[in-house]
Amino acid sequence: xxxxxxxxxxxxxxxxxxxxxxxxxxxxxxxxxxxxxxxxxxxxxxxxxxxxxxxxxxxxxxxxxxxxxxxxxxxxxxxxxxxxxxxxxxxxxxxxxxxxxxxxxxxxxxxxxxxxxxxxxxxxxxxxxxxxxxxxxxxxxxxxxxxxxxxxxxxxxxxxxxxxxxxxxxxxxxxxxxxxxxxxxxxxxxxxxxxxxxxxxxxxxxxxxxxxxxxxxxxxxxxxxxxxxxxxxxxxxxxxxxxxxxxxxxxxxxxxxxxxxxxxxxxxxxxxxxxxxxxxxxxxxxxxxxxxxxxxxxxxxxxxxxxxxxxxxxxxxxxxxxxxxxxxxxxxxxxxxxxxxxxxxxx
Amino acid sequence: xxxxxxxxxxxxxxxxxxxxxxxxxxxxxxxxxxxxxxxxxxxxxxxxxxxxxxxxxxxxxxxxxxxxxxxxxxxxxxxxxxxxxxxxxxxxxxxxxxxxxxxxxxxxxxxxxxxxxxxxxxxxxxxxxxxxxxxxxxxxxxxxxxxxxxxxxxxxxxxxxxxxxxxxxxxxxxxxxxxxxxxxxxxxxxxxxxxxxxxxxxxxxxxxxxxxxxxxxxxxxxxxxxxxxxxxxxxxxxxxxxxxxxxxxxxxxxxxxxxxxxxxxxxxxxxxxxxxxxxxxxxxxxxxxxxxxxxxxxxxxxxxxxxxxxxxxxxxxxxxxxxxxxxxxxxxxxxxxxxxxxxxxxxxxxxxxxxxxxxx
Numbered sequence: 258x259x260x261x262x263x264x265x266x267x268x269x270x271x272x273x274x275x276x277x278x279x280x281x282x283x284x285x286x287x288x289x290x291x292x293x294x295x296x297x298x299x300x301x302x303x304x305x306x307x308x309x310x311x312x313x314x315x316x317x318x319x320x321x322x323x324x325x326x327x328x329x330x331x332x333x334x335x336x337x338x339x340x341x342x343x344x345x346x347x348x349x350x351x352x353x354x355x356x357x358x359x360x361x362x363x364x365x366x367x368x369x370x371x372x373x374x375x376x377x378x379x380x381x382x383x384x385x386x387x388x389x390x391x392x393x394x395x396x397x398x399x400x401x402x403x404x405x406x407x408x409x410x411x412x413x414x415x416x417x418x419x420x421x422x423x424x425x426x427x428x429x430x431x432x433x434x435x436x437x438x439x440x441x442x443x444x445x446x447x448x449x450x451x452x453x454x455x456x457x458x459x460x461x462x463x464x465x466x467x468x469x470x471x472x473x474x475x476x477x478x479x480x481x482x483x484x485x486x487x488x489x490x491x492x493x494x495x496x497x498x499x500x501x502x503x504x505x506x507x508x509x510x511x512x513x514x515x516x517x518x519x520x521x522x523x524x525x526x527x528x529x530x531x532x533x534x535x536x537x538x539x540x541x542x543x544x545x546x547x548x549x550x551x552x553x554x555x556x557x558x559x560x561x562x563x564x565x566x567x568x569x570x571x572x573x574x575x576x577x578x579x580x581x582x583x584x585x586x587x588x589x590x591x592x593x594x595x596x597x598x599x600x601x602x603x604x
Numbered sequence: 605x606x607x608x609x610x611x612x613x614x615x616x617x618x619x620x621x622x623x624x625x626x627x628x629x630x631x632x633x634x635x636x637x638x639x640x641x642x643x644x645x646x647x648x649x650x651x652x653x654x655x656x657x658x659x660x661x662x663x664x665x666x667x668x669x670x671x672x673x674x675x676x677x678x679x680x681x682x683x684x685x686x687x688x689x690x691x692x693x694x695x696x697x698x699x700x701x702x703x704x705x706x707x708x709x710x711x712x713x714x715x716x717x718x719x720x721x722x723x724x725x726x727x728x729x730x731x732x733x734x735x736x737x738x739x740x741x742x743x744x745x746x747x748x749x750x751x752x753x754x755x756x757x758x759x760x761x762x763x764x765x766x767x768x769x770x771x772x773x774x775x776x777x778x779x780x781x782x783x784x785x786x787x788x789x790x791x792x793x794x795x796x797x798x799x800x801x802x803x804x805x806x807x808x809x810x811x812x813x814x815x816x817x818x819x820x821x822x823x824x825x826x827x828x829x830x831x832x833x834x835x836x837x838x839x840x841x842x843x844x845x846x847x848x849x850x851x852x853x854x855x856x857x858x859x860x861x862x863x864x865x866x867x868x869x870x871x872x873x874x875x876x877x878x879x880x881x882x883x884x885x886x887x888x889x890x891x892x893x894x895x896x897x898x899x900x901x902x903x904x905x906x907x908x909x910x911x912x913x914x915x916x917x918x919x920x921x922x923x924x925x926x927x928x929x930x931x932x933x934x935x936x937x938x939x940x941x942x943x944x945x946x947x948x949x950x951x952x953x954x955x956x957x958x959x960x961x962x963x964x
Contacts, residue, residue, distance in 0.1 A: 515614070524605045531640075531952065586617035586826050588649025590962050596941035600694035601720060602640070602952055603667055603743050 274373040281367070281401025294373070295397060298380040299387075303395035311395035313360060316419055321356035323347060324415035332375060332409055335449045336465030337540070339412055340379030344386035345467050345540055346491070347416040352471040353487045353543065355422025355478065358392040362415045365399045368407030379410065390469045392416070422478055428505035430485040435572040436552040437510060438545045440473055440564040441466065442518040443495050444537030448526040459529070463522045468541035473562040477545065480558035486546040489539070493595065495569075496535040498544055499580045500594040511581040512570030512592070531602030535582075536595055546572065611825030612648070620830035621653040627837045631657040633789045634836055635782070635925050637775060638796030639666030639953025640824050646962040648826045658837065661789065661925030662958075664778050664881060665796050667743040668695045668951035669923060671771045672877040673913055676701035678906040679740050679769055683714040685904060689732060691725035692740040694718040699947045702911035722747075722754035722768075729758065729766035738900045742771045744796075745803035748889060749863035752870035755895050767900035770890060773876055775799050776807045777887035781878075782924055783815040790925055792836045794822040794829070797851035804859025808847045816845045823851040870895050879947060880913065880920030917946035922955055929959040936960060 279286045296304055303311040327343040337345075348358035363383065367376065387394050424430070445466040452461045470489055477484050486506070488498050495517065503510045519527075519534045527534045547555045552568055559566035582592035636642055642662040645651050651660055664670050680701055683690035690706070697707040697716065710716040715735075719725050722739050729737035741751040751768060758766040775796060782788055795808060800821045812819050818839035822832030832850040839846060849855055867889070876888025891899050901907050913919075916934045921927040929935050929948070939945040941960055948954035 521605050524608065528605075528608060584648045585612040585614065586648050586650070586653070587614045588652045590646070590649050590652075593961050595961075597698070600718075600952065603693045603695055603747060 276367050276369060276371045276373060276376065276401055278369050278401055278403065281399060287399065291399065294377050294380050295399070298377070298384040299394040300384070301393050301395055303393070304397070311360070313395070313417070316359070319420040321351050321354035321418040321420055322415070323350040323354070324413065325350060326411060326413040328408060328411055329450070330408065331453055332379065334453050334465060335463060336446075337467040338379055338382050339410060340381070340383035341386040342467055342540060343412040343414045344383050344392070345469060347414040348390050348392055349470045349489045349541075351416050351418030352469070352474045353426065353489055354418065354420060355426040355474065355484065355487070356418030356420045357475070358390050358416055358418045358471055360417045361387060361392050361394045363394055363397040364413040365397070366407060366411040367399065367401050368409050369401055369404040371409055376410070386469070390471050421475070422484065424483060426484055426487050428486050428502045431502060431506035431508060431546045431572055432485065433508055433572050433574040434549055435485055435546045436549050436555075436568050437499070437512060437570045437572065438547065438552065438555055438559070438566050439490070439495065439517065439569050440470070440543045440545070440559055440566050442520045442523070442565065443490060443539055443542055444519055444523040444527070444534040446540040447494065447537030448523040450538075451526060451530070459526070461522050461526065463520070463526070466539050466541040470541065470543050473543065473559055473564050476558040476562040477555055480554050482547055482551045482555045482558060484545055484547055484555075488544050490542045490544060491540060492538050494534070494536040494538055495544065496533070496580065496592050497594050499592070502544075502546070503580050504578045506572075507577045509573040509576050509579050509581060510570060511573055511583070513583045514585050515583070516567055516569045518565065518567050532599045535592065536599050608825070611827045613827065617653065617826050617830060620827065620834060624658065624830065624834050624837055625655045627834060627841060628655050628657050629841055631659070632791055632837065632840050633659045633661060634792040634794065634833070635661045635663045635790040636794040636822070636829070637663035637665040637779065638799065639669070639951065639955070640798070641665075641794060641796065641822065641829060642955050643953055643958050644824050644826065644829060646958045650826055650829055654833070658833070661928070662922065662955035663925060664782070664878065664923040665744065665775065665799075666948065666951050666953040666955070667747070667773070668699055669919065669947040669954045670773060670878045670881065671696070671699070671742050671947065672879045673702055674877065674909065674911045675769070675771050676705070677703070677911045678901060678909045680704065680706060680709045681906045681909050682738055682769060682900055682904045683709050683716050685736070687736045688715065688904075689728055689735045689737045690714065690716045690740065691719045691728060691737060692716065693720075693742065695951050696740055696742060698944070698950045700944055700950075722751045723757065726754050726757050726761070726763070726766060729763050730761065733765060736765050736767070738767050738769055740771065741768045744773060744775055745799045745867075748772045748867045748871065749802060752866045755870045755891070755898055756866070758898060759895065767898050767903050768891065769900040772871065772889040773878065774873065774887050774889065776811060777884050778878065778881075780811055781881065781884045781887070783811070783817065785924065787926060790817070792817055792840050793819040794832045794836065795819050797821055797823040797828070797855055800851065800855040800859065802860050802863050804857055804864070805847055805849070805855065806857050812845045812847050818845045819847045821847070821849045821851050821855050823854065878923070880917070880923050882920070914945055919946035919948050919956070922948055929956040932956070
């Protein structure tokens with residue numbers, strides 16, 4: 258029997274839109290990736306120049322400069338994604354120096370096999386987050402690592418900001434008597450990530466608090482609040498941040514647990530897993546230290562920026578370097594920094 | 605938040621503190637058995653609101669703390685095998701064995717994964733048929749039903765690559781070991797509300813009678829603990845030794861019958877070594893014959909691994925209520941949460957860790 262032999266090429270299998278090692282090789286695919294995804298999303302004249310670096314406009318003010326790297330699982334979570342987080346995080350660090358975010362760089366380390374649509378979505382949300390605060394993404398870099406050598410995607414952003422605050426905003430300026438203000442409810446970012454984490458998923462309407470803090474800082478500065486220190490409450494939450502400041506400022510920070518705003522859903526999630534909301538991460542909340550006679554003005558300014566601020570405590574001189582917590586039932590105790598990550602309880 | 609704020613109300617707590625002060629006439633030493641209660645007591649500062657005559661000592665109710673060092677070493681030995689995926693509750697990872705912890709083994713390349721339920725480990729075994737998946741089954745009567753369910757599921761799914769490293773322990777035998785010790789100081793117990801919710805508290809009556817100590821099954825919120833203490837002090841002052849139930853919104857004398865039946869189907873009581881305390885008869889659970897093929901200690905032949913405790917750690921005396929964490933010379937110096945000598949400094953339910961975190 259005669260066998261039918263086809264000499265034509267089989268129809269090629271439609272390639273899945275994923276990042277391959279070739280996308281990091283410096284060749285045509287890499288240029289296509291940059292043009293199709295990053296240039297399209299960020300669309301900045303400095304990037305279109307395709308130079309080795311960005312040449313920036315001169316600025317008469319002092320500058321703030323910071324960098325941060327972002328790793329988050331899952332890549333997309335309720336209320337944000339790794340792209341928006343990478344912009345919010347670095348811009349917020351600038352804002353904490355009393356600086357308006359101006360320029361950002363972004364470095365992508367991408368694991369081979371990452372879906373291109375996901376990368377594009379993250380780049381678009383970076384662009385949207387940068388536009389929201391008026392910052393420009395002016396330079397960047399892409400590397401691709403072999404499958405298994407990364408965690409989907411890592412993003413590093415560095416940022417330059419123009420310092421607007423007249424007095425230095427720094428822990429060294431924190432003094433006994435200062436009021437401690439938080440700009441809103443704490444722990445929602447940590448709880449939202451927890452709710453979608455592999456092996457732990459639970460149903461909730463909870464969203465991350467991730468967002469820009471510059472608008473809040475701008476309001477504070479425009480209202481002539483003498484802001485001694487600002488700090489965004491990221492990893493380790495309010496408790497860790499206050500410990501860092503207390504140590505740096507050599508003073509004691511006392512807060513009242515009852516006054517710290519925590520959303521019901523966050524409190525519920527924390528109770529379920531045996532976690533303390535005071536240590537849960539936020540990505541769009543700050544603690545402000547202001548002289549007592551500026552506290553009311555600070556609260557009004559933060560409210561004008563759309564925050565729900567609360568005075569949670571005050572600064573004392575002793576015991577230096579310590580944070581004291583008045584518990585729900587009215588007893589005072591130390592509020593320490595944790596040794597490592599908070600772990601869900603066994604039973 | 606509803607069902608939470610009511611139990612943490614500042615004014616009610618102050619009223620209870622006043623009531624307890626009025627009730628206490630003589631000095632008393634009482635033990636809260638469960639590490640979760642110890643944690644709540646120091647987290648909220650309940651102990652600081654009590655009269656000085658009422659002394660709280662912290663019991664052995666922390667599953668991480670009482671798991672013998674030998675079992676930690678065996679867990680590490682199993683986890684280092686290339687074919688093994690070792691699944692554990694997160695709290696166990698930092699507990700020091702005689703040479704390092706599971707966390708260190710993971711950093712050196714062991715495939716160790718944190719799970720939140722033994723059923724997650726069963727799912728891993730289904731997903732990775734070419735690997736051996738071992739679950740480190742620690743905990744009291746509260747977690748044993750989950751392990752039993754995992755064992756039953758693994759058997760009905762016919763999973764040849766799933767096994768259990770069993771370290772389950774039972775509370776009443778440990779309470780009896782404390783009461784029968786010649787150095788015992790405990791005059792009354794706050795019994796662990798969640799353990800009693802699962803296992804009931806019928807077993808406590810004979811203990812209370814035999815050793816003439818009152819017991820109050822107690823919950824975990826500040827007002828639960830205050831109320832439990834008030835009930836206990838009232839009994840102590842009157843000289844009665846009944847078993848009372850403060851945690852009636854959750855615990856029943858007969859317990860959760862379905863959970864008890866499941867545990868009985870899979871496990872049988874056995875003698876068990878408690879870290880820092882020693883062997884206690886009938887205080888552990890081991891797999892019954894029908895489930896013995898799931899025994900990881902046999903499957904990976906680690907029964908020969910032996911180890912002993914570091915001498916500087918006085919965890920045993922802390923766990924039996926003979927010493928407070930701060931009375932240990934290593935507390936806060938040689939032994940800290942960053943560099944723990946013993947398990948009570950590691951676990952969120954451990955008394956030493958609770959003191960270090962909240963009580964300085």
